[in-house]
Amino acid sequence: xxxxxxxxxxxxxxxxxxxxxxxxxxxxxxxxxxxxxxxxxxxxxxxxxxxxxxxxxxxxxxxxxxxxxxxxxxxxxxxxxxxxxxxxxxxxxxxxxxxxxxxxxxxxxxxxxxxxxxxxxxxxxxxxxxxxxxxxxxxxxxxxxxxxxxxxxxxxxxxxxxxxxxxxxxxxxxxxxxxxxxxxxxxxxxxxxxxxxxxxxxxxxxxxxxxxxxxxxxxxxxxxxxxxxxxxxxxxxxxxxxxxxxxxxxxxxxxxxxxxxxxxxxxxxxxxxxxxxxxxxxxxxxxxxxxxxxxxxxxxxxx
Amino acid sequence: xxxxxxxxxxxxxxxxxxxxxxxxxxxxxxxxxxxxxxxxxxxxxxxxxxxxxxxxxxxxxxxxxxxxxxxxxxxxxxxxxxxxxxxxxxxxxxxxxxxxxxxxxxxxxxxxxxxxxxxxxxxxxxxxxxxxxxxxxxxxxxxxxxxxxxxxxxxxxxxxxxxxxxxxxxxxxxxxxxxxxxxxxxxxxxxxxxxxxxxxxxxxxxxxxxxxxxxxxxxxxxxxxxxxxxxxxxxxxxxxxxxxxxxxxxxxxxxxxxxxxxxxxxxxxxxxxxxxxxxxxxxxxxxxxxxxxxxxxxxxxxxxxxxxxxxxxxxxxxxxxxxxxxxxxxxxxxxxxxxxxxxxxxxxxxxxxxxxxxxxxxxxxxx
Numbered sequence: 001x002x003x004x005x006x007x008x009x010x011x012x013x014x015x016x017x018x019x020x021x022x023x024x025x026x027x028x029x030x031x032x033x034x035x036x037x038x039x040x041x042x043x044x045x046x047x048x049x050x051x052x053x054x055x056x057x058x059x060x061x062x063x064x065x066x067x068x069x070x071x072x073x074x075x076x077x078x079x080x081x082x083x084x085x086x087x088x089x090x091x092x093x094x095x096x097x098x099x100x101x102x103x104x105x106x107x108x109x110x111x112x113x114x115x116x117x118x119x120x121x122x123x124x125x126x127x128x129x130x131x132x133x134x135x136x137x138x139x140x141x142x143x144x145x146x147x148x149x150x151x152x153x154x155x156x157x158x159x160x161x162x163x164x165x166x167x168x169x170x171x172x173x174x175x176x177x178x179x180x181x182x183x184x185x186x187x188x189x190x191x192x193x194x195x196x197x198x199x200x201x202x203x204x205x206x207x208x209x210x211x212x213x214x215x216x217x218x219x220x221x222x223x224x225x226x227x228x229x230x231x232x233x234x235x236x237x238x239x240x241x242x243x244x245x246x247x248x249x250x251x252x253x254x255x256x257x258x259x260x261x262x263x264x265x266x267x268x269x270x271x272x273x274x275x276x277x278x279x280x281x282x283x284x285x286x287x288x289x290x291x292x293x294x295x296x297x298x299x300x301x302x303x
Numbered sequence: 304x305x306x307x308x309x310x311x312x313x314x315x316x317x318x319x320x321x322x323x324x325x326x327x328x329x330x331x332x333x334x335x336x337x338x339x340x341x342x343x344x345x346x347x348x349x350x351x352x353x354x355x356x357x358x359x360x361x362x363x364x365x366x367x368x369x370x371x372x373x374x375x376x377x378x379x380x381x382x383x384x385x386x387x388x389x390x391x392x393x394x395x396x397x398x399x400x401x402x403x404x405x406x407x408x409x410x411x412x413x414x415x416x417x418x419x420x421x422x423x424x425x426x427x428x429x430x431x432x433x434x435x436x437x438x439x440x441x442x443x444x445x446x447x448x449x450x451x452x453x454x455x456x457x458x459x460x461x462x463x464x465x466x467x468x469x470x471x472x473x474x475x476x477x478x479x480x481x482x483x484x485x486x487x488x489x490x491x492x493x494x495x496x497x498x499x500x501x502x503x504x505x506x507x508x509x510x511x512x513x514x515x516x517x518x519x520x521x522x523x524x525x526x527x528x529x530x531x532x533x534x535x536x537x538x539x540x541x542x543x544x545x546x547x548x549x550x551x552x553x554x555x556x557x558x559x560x561x562x563x564x565x566x567x568x569x570x571x572x573x574x575x576x577x578x579x580x581x582x583x584x585x586x587x588x589x590x591x592x593x594x595x596x597x598x599x600x601x602x603x604x605x606x607x608x609x610x611x612x613x614x615x616x617x618x619x620x621x622x623x624x625x626x627x628x629x630x631x632x633x634x635x636x637x638x639x640x641x642x643x644x645x646x647x648x649x650x651x652x653x654x655x656x657x658x659x660x661x662x663x664x665x666x667x668x669x670x
Contacts, residue, residue: 037451076639086642089390089451093589094638101631108626109341220628228455235452269471275463278456282438285453286446 008253008260009140013148014214016252018043018206020151022230023237023244024158025202030234031162032195033175033298037092038077039203040227041099046070046207048103051218052110054120054211062120063208070204071197073099078196082189085302096227104220123147123213145213147205151245154202158241171195175296178303188303203227225278232281239296254280319596319645326594326640327608330633337632338625348623355618356611365500366617369572371610373398373584375508376564378591378602378609379515384557386519386597387532389550393439393454394561395585396461397432401562402569403465404431406473406576409486409569420489425507425566432562433555435461440554444547450554458585466578473576483576492571504567509603511560516599528553561585587613590634593641609634 022043029036036042046066053065077095080086123145131142141152162168171191173181178188206226211218233251237244258273331349338345356367377394384391405428413420439457442448466481468474473483492502519525530538531549538544564584573580591609595601616630 080639080642084643089392090589090593090638091642093392093586094635094642097586097590097631097638098635101628101633101635104628105626105632108628225455225459228452228459232452232456269467271463271467271470274466275460278459278463281456282442282448282453285448286442 004260004263006136006139007263008256009136010143011256011259012249012253013140013144014252015255016248017144017148017151017213018209019226019230019233019251020155020245020248021147021206021209022203022227023233023248024151024154024241025199025206026230026234027158027237027239027241027244028162028171028195029192029199030239030299031175031296032171032192033178033296033301033303034081034192034196035088035092035231035300036074036077036081036196036199037089037228037231038073038095038099039092039199039230040223040225041096042070042073042200042203043207043210043223043227043230044096044099044103044221045073046204047211047218047222048107048207049204050208050211051107051120053208057121059121059123059212062212063205066208066211067201067204070202070207071200074196074200074203077200078193081302082192082196088300088302100221107218107220120212120217122216145209147209147213150205151248155241155245162241172296174303175298178298178301192303203230206230229277229281232285235295236281236284251277251280316598319598319601322641322644323594323596323601323605326637326644329640330636333636334629334633337629343625344623348619348625351619351622351625352612352615354615354622356615361499362614362618364496366614367607367611368501368505369610370614371607372502372505372508372571373564373568373581374587374591374609374613375505375512375602375606376567377561377584377588378595378606379508379512379599380557380560380564380585381588382592382595382597382599382602383515383519383528383560384553385532385592387528387549387553388535389532389553389557390449390451391436391439391454391554391557392451392589393436393457393585394557394564394588395581395583396454396458397435397558397561398565398568398581398585399458399461399465400435401428401432401565402580403461403468403473403565403576404428404562405566405569406483406486407468409490410473410483413487413490417489420487421492421570424486424490424570425563428566428569429559429563432565433559435562436554436558437551439558440551443554444551462578465576465580469576469578475575481578485574486570490570491574492567500572502567502571504571507563507567508606511563512599512603515560519599524552561588582613587634590638593638596645 022039026036026039046069049069050062050066054062073095077091081088081091125143126146128142132138162172170181170186173184173186174188174191182188207223210222215222229251233244233247236247254277255273257276258270261268335345335349338348355362357363377398380394380397381391405424408427409420409424416423435457439450439453442453443450469481469483475482475484492504495501495503495506519528527538527544527549530542530544531546535546539546565580568580569576587609591602591605595605612630612633616627619625620627
């Protein structure tokens with residue numbers, strides 16, 4: 001029983017990691033007033049980039065190429081949605097199609113249709129000394145691969161950056177009142193570019209984590225809707241990095257329930273678990289009906 | 304009330320057609336260039352693309368137009384929603400539910416229905432799609448959940464639901480394959496011309512496009528849809544239009560069209576329910592609708608064009624060893640070029656402002 005529970009919690013944190021990475025990047029982006037539906041494509045590009053980068057045998061280059069791939073897709077999005085003031089939803093949809101097509105074609109072109117035999121290095125878990133010995137939570141939180149620790153660090157740093165620095169204030173101003181921000185001397189479009197590029201790199205790392213820390217390989221469409229869930233997580237987390245971290249863990253737990261049920265020997269169709277995060281998203285979003293969520297006022301508006 | 308002066312309307316249409324033509328040619332040129340850079344036989348690939356789509360009567364009727372049918376219907380679903388400023392990204396899920404509903408009815412009673420089988424299947428599919436979109440409508444009007452997000456979530460839920468159905472209640476009797484049994488032959492849509500695969504569903508799709516074009520242009524309901532899409536706030540105040548009600552109706556209609564596409568795909572092409580009955584029609588539909596400038600009649604043309612692209616891509620894969628998935632890149636390039644050339648700017652403003660709460664009627668931009 002305890003073993004199953006620990007396994008479930010450990011799996012929750014592991015599943016939550018790429019979601020949290022992508023969602024923390026998207027928080028910045030949305031705080032600057034941009035909704036990037038293309039996050040799904042960014043994660044996919046990051047995953048493919050990680051495969052290419054790690055193909056040479058180096059994990060570091062895997063994560064780097066993954067991050068750069070995500071950044072490139074985000075730059076394309078920014079070119080259209082920020083510089084050319086195109087509609088954000090339509091641009092995002094097009095970017096997703098592009099990433100899906102490009103990664104699919106390149107994967108088949110570079111590795112053949114049966115690239116399953118590819119072996120790439122993967123990150124093992126990296127137990128932190130002392131902390132792992134904390135009862136129950138120790139092994140759950142501190143016996144994880146490196147990207148998870150990056151998430152632990154990134155959430156508070158991002159919170160501090162957004163709420164306690166001049167740059168964070170500038171970003172939030174752009175998301176709320178871009179015209180006023182401009183009058184105050186803030187380069188509104190430049191901040192949208194900066195946050196999009198940073199968010200793209202985070203999304204790329206999220207994709208790289210899927211490949212290098214979880215699946216151990218690439219498959220077409222491996223992102224499997226995580227980009228969309230990350231966008232929902234941003235809403236649930238109230239556009240706040242700490243809230244986003246908690247919401248990601250909840251989603252990780254929902255996905256990991258499948259392992260718990262398997263461990264307990266309960267026979268439930270696995271599609272139910274696959275659908276659960278999406279159902280939960282809808283229920284949770286509907287649950288906000290009563291109270292006002294503080295969305296950035298200029299979210300989705302071209303400037 | 305006619306919104307457009309005739310001369311402007313013609314100029315607008317011509318400009319739209321010109322932009323669409325430029326965009327299509329440019330995308331194909333990009334594809335050619337990309338294939339060359341990849342060291343592939345680009346000329347041969349494009350020849351295969353042509354042969355597999357418009358190159359012969361058989362390719363046109365049995366591949367392109369068959370493929371175009373669900374794209375026209377889902378394209379209409381997206382076009383009517385976007386017209387009203389409703390971001391239905393969920394046509395794919397609505398199509399799946401339409402196909403699943405039609406399959407369930409066909410497998411349960413199909414043999415006993417006789418000539419009523421086909422109309423019933425299409426009606427049930429239509430209702431299924433509308434009901435699935437109805438979830439998003441309720442979530443939006445009652446709970447303030449943005450339909451951009453809810454319809455995407457519902458796509459994944461529908462996909463898993465169909466995945467469960469073809470491995471559970473609707474699985475074929477041997478339980479060997481994740482698919483349903485074949486629906487009774489009474490429920491198969493007949494071919495328009497015998498010897499081809501082109502079925503009457505194509506005619507239904509074209510008829511739906513004409514009906515929608517007329518309805519949007521010439522009825523009070525059509526005017527409400529266009530008014531809400533142009534400026535929801537003005538429609539509410541000056542036009543006394545019930546915006547949430549119109550939004551709900553549009554989502555139901557949009558889902559109905561996508562559901563009909565699913566039922567037609569089932570009764571005209573696959574004859575059994577499969578998990579991957581839609582290769583992403585509902586997403587391609589967004590490109591179909593945008594390239595048509597959200598014009599219902601234009602969707603017929605762009606639906607056929609995208610049907611040709613996808614049909615041609617398959618022959619490109621067979622004859623020139625170019626992965627069919629590159630056509631997705633072409634579609635993406637099409638949309639991006641269109642964004643660069645035309646004015647699709649800042650359209651999501653009105654919708655996203657409602658992130659803030661259920662009853663947010665605040666002016667979008669007073670700064």
